[in-house]
Amino acid sequence: MRFDHDTRKTAQAASYLLSRNNGAMNYMALIKLLYLADRQSLIETGAPITGDRLVVMPFGPVLSSTLNSINMGEPLGGSRSDWYQYISEPDGYTVKAKTTGEFETLSPYEKRVLDGIYAEFGKMDRWALVEYTHKLPEWSDPNGSSFPIDVEVILRSAGRSDEEIEAISQEAESVWLIRSLGKTRSWS
Numbered sequence: 001m002r003f004d005h006d007t008r009k010t011a012q013a014a015s016y017l018l019s020r021n022n023g024a025m026n027y028m029a030l031i032k033l034l035y036l037a038d039r040q041s042l043i044e045t046g047a048p049i050t051g052d053r054l055v056v057m058p059f060g061p062v063l064s065s066t067l068n069s070i071n072m073g074e075p076l077g078g079s080r081s082d083w084y085q086y087i088s089e090p091d092g093y094t095v096k097a098k099t100t101g102e103f104e105t106l107s108p109y110e111k112r113v114l115d116g117i118y119a120e121f122g123k124m125d126r127w128a129l130v131e132y133t134h135k136l137p138e139w140s141d142p143n144g145s146s147f148p149i150d151v152e153v154i155l156r157s158a159g160r161s162d163e164e165i166e167a168i169s170q171e172a173e174s175v176w177l178i179r180s181l182g183k184t185r186s187w188s
Contacts, residue, residue, distance in 0.1 A: 014083075015099060
C-alpha cells in the first residue's frame, strides 16, 4: 500500500510537534512521534498524515524519507527546501523549528492527532520511545537492516476487516496515482 508523501505537510507536522516542545527535540524522538501520529491517523481514517514510507529499523519503525533527510541531508521526497524551510539541520542529535505558527497544510483533525500523540508520548525520551515502538505489532527485528512495514498489519491489529483494508488500499492507490500524474504532467 502506498500513499502520497506530502513533504510540506511532513515538515509542518514536525515543526508543529517541535513547537509543543519549546521548539527543539532529539530527532529520533521526533521521528517516533511523527510515526505514531501517522499510525494513529492511518488507523482512524485510513490515511496517514505525512504519507511517508513506513519502515522497520533496529531502533523501531520510522518515516523513511524524513529520517534520510535528517541523517544525510538528502532532500525530503526531492524537495530539500520543504524540510529545511521549517526545520534546522541537526546540531548533534537535536533539531529545531525554524518557524512557528505556519501550519496551513495541517487540518484541525491532524493537529488534534499530533497534540494527542505529543500529550501521550512527547515527554518520553528517545530510548523509551524505541522500547515502546518495539512492542507494536508491525515491528520485528530487521537484524541491522531495514524493510518496509506492511500497513495491513497495522490495520488488522486495530481491528479493520479485510474489506475495509481493501477499500483503504484502493483509495490510497487512486490518490497516489492521481497526484503522481499531476506532478509529472504540465496542465494547460
